[in-house]
Amino acid sequence: MKLIGVRIPGEDSVFVARLDDQDVHVLATVETFWSDPEGWSKKEATQTLSLGEVIQVPPVLPSARVICVGLNYRAHAAEGSFEVPDYPTLFGRWTPSLSVGGTAAPVPPGEQGLDWEAEVAAYVTRSLCDVEPEEASEAIFGYSTFNDLTARKAQKLTAQWTLGKNGDCSGPLGPIVTHDEVGDLADGLRVQTRLNGTTVQDGNTKDMIFQVADILSLISRTFTLNPGDVIASGTPEGVGYVRTPPWLLVPGDTVEVDIERLGVLSTPIVGPEARKAPSRR
Numbered sequence: 001m002k003l004i005g006v007r008i009p010g011e012d013s014v015f016v017a018r019l020d021d022q023d024v025h026v027l028a029t030v031e032t033f034w035s036d037p038e039g040w041s042k043k044e045a046t047q048t049l050s051l052g053e054v055i056q057v058p059p060v061l062p063s064a065r066v067i068c069v070g071l072n073y074r075a076h077a078a079e080g081s082f083e084v085p086d087y088p089t090l091f092g093r094w095t096p097s098l099s100v101g102g103t104a105a106p107v108p109p110g111e112q113g114l115d116w117e118a119e120v121a122a123y124v125t126r127s128l129c130d131v132e133p134e135e136a137s138e139a140i141f142g143y144s145t146f147n148d149l150t151a152r153k154a155q156k157l158t159a160q161w162t163l164g165k166n167g168d169c170s171g172p173l174g175p176i177v178t179h180d181e182v183g184d185l186a187d188g189l190r191v192q193t194r195l196n197g198t199t200v201q202d203g204n205t206k207d208m209i210f211q212v213a214d215i216l217s218l219i220s221r222t223f224t225l226n227p228g229d230v231i232a233s234g235t236p237e238g239v240g241y242v243r244t245p246p247w248l249l250v251p252g253d254t255v256e257v258d259i260e261r262l263g264v265l266s267t268p269i270v271g272p273e274a275r276k277a278p279s280r281r
Helices: 030-035 074-079 133-137 212-222
Strands: 002-007 014-020 023-029 047-050 055-057 066-070 089-093 098-100 118-124 140-147 171-173 176-178 190-195 198-204 230-232 254-259 263-270
Touching: 002 023, 014 030, 023 030, 066 212, 118 190, 118 212, 118 254, 133 212, 140 212, 140 254, 140 263, 171 263, 212 230
Parallel strands: 066 230, 098 171
Antiparallel strands: 002 014, 002 055, 002 176, 014 023, 023 047, 066 089, 118 140, 118 230, 140 171, 140 176, 190 198, 190 254, 254 263
């Protein structure tokens, strides 16, 4: 099952809908859906529209925590000359930085470009407080493609990565594909990135250092995870800043994230003059 977030003309709310080719089956507001995602995903649609009649938006609660994992693929840690960490490196994204496929991502002023990071995002389906990985694994609702587009200059100003990881429209997400159609990431999904048609990343989730369930379990020791929270699970090798010379996304480029069983996520890159604050509501 594929699920997307939509705006419907004339409605103030954001809705979660089941996507069936070009048919959009509206289920509930995003707040109502994430109160019981497993239940609402099985309900009959309240209305059916065509894809052209709605505006796609992230199917994410404004209050959701979006927790990203850095250096979570062995080959990616090696290309940056980092030691394999004992614990996952975690940082946060704010939901206003999220977007969807087809939404232009602006290069911030002063940056030479944006770097690509193809990732699998996982969605939490129930509250998790101080749980073991086995319980956490049962609380993964589904996955989507994600591109953690990064402003490297801003990221490297300090030891904290937050600034470089929250540019306007720098976090495009694809549709959620439910867990039953994807399976366990440890079994392996191919993760690719293409820049203007040229493959620049080609990894596999088998190379992940920390699996999503382990990450969820660790986080739950400190704070309670809620339905609708998102974990971006890290990127494989092949990012642009480690290349000689560095290779970054510049205005006019198109970057695609292609993940097995999850689909293709395409993002055009534009200049800072196109930059505007994203609207979630």
